[in-house]
Amino acid sequence: MKTKKRQARIGGKRYISSSPEETRKIGVEVAQSLFIPAVVLLYGDLGSGKTTLTRGIAEGLGLEDLSLVSSPSYTLVNVYQARCPIYHVDLYRLEGERDLYSTGIDDFVGREGVTVIEWSERLAGGFAGATVIRIVDAGGDRRELNIIPPGETR
Ligand code: ADP
Ligand code: MG
Numbered sequence: 825m826k827t828k829k830r831q832a833r834i835g836g837k838r839y840i841s842s843s844p845e846e847t848r849k850i851g852v853e854v855a856q857s858l859f860i861p862a863v864v865l866l867y868g869d870l871g872s873g874k875t876t877l878t879r880g881i882a883e884g885l886g887l888e889d890l891s892l893v894s895s896p897s898y899t900l901v902n903v904y905q906a907r908c909p910i911y912h913v914d915l916y917r918l919e920g921e922r923d924l925y926s927t928g929i930d931d932f933v934g935r936e937g938v939t940v941i942e943w944s945e946r947l948a949g950g951f952a953g954a955t956v957i958r959i960v961d962a963g964g965d966r967r968e969l970n971i972i973p974p975g976e977t978r
Contacts (some may be wrong), residue, residue, distance in 0.1 A: 839969040851880020865944035868959035874942040909937035915946035
């Protein structure tokens with residue numbers, strides 16, 4: 825059986841975060857591991873920390889004003905200009921395929937900058953070459969993150 829010790833290395837598989845701050849720092853490390861253009865698919869319930877993690881990814885990509893990073897629930901996509909454009913997509917309110925295409929996703933996903941997608945559960949499929957991150961609320965302020973780099977078996 826695999827050790828339950830928290831592996832602190834990105835490229836490993838499982839991380840435990842004990843605070844929003846820690847989740848943000850994990851996001852910074854995720855950003856540093858990306859090869860741009862990159863796609864990050866986030867899975868996890870409401871309040872699991874997807875937006876918090878995205879804030880860390882944006883920080884790692886050099887965004888200075890992190891208060892810009894909030895769930896684009898109504899617009900479906902926010903764009904932040906960091907060292908590269910960051911497309912922050914939230915599919916919580918996605919009604920169908922047409923909605924998805926109306927975001928212009930085909931023009932940027934995997935083509936330009938970094939695309940981070942919250943509620944990837946709503947996608948019919950994934951995107952080739954994406955980093956997949958699943959977040960589970962482990963009680964209190966604990967969150968378990970499972971990070972699968974591109975190319976590894978899901
Ligand atoms: P989501 O985008 O998945 O709905 P948010 O990042 O918007 O989640 O919110 C996560 C909430 O959980 C915030 O209120 C945050 O303060 C709280 N929280 C508590 N512990 C953690 C943690 N370890 N990591 C991330 N968020 C946490
Ligand atoms: Mg969110």
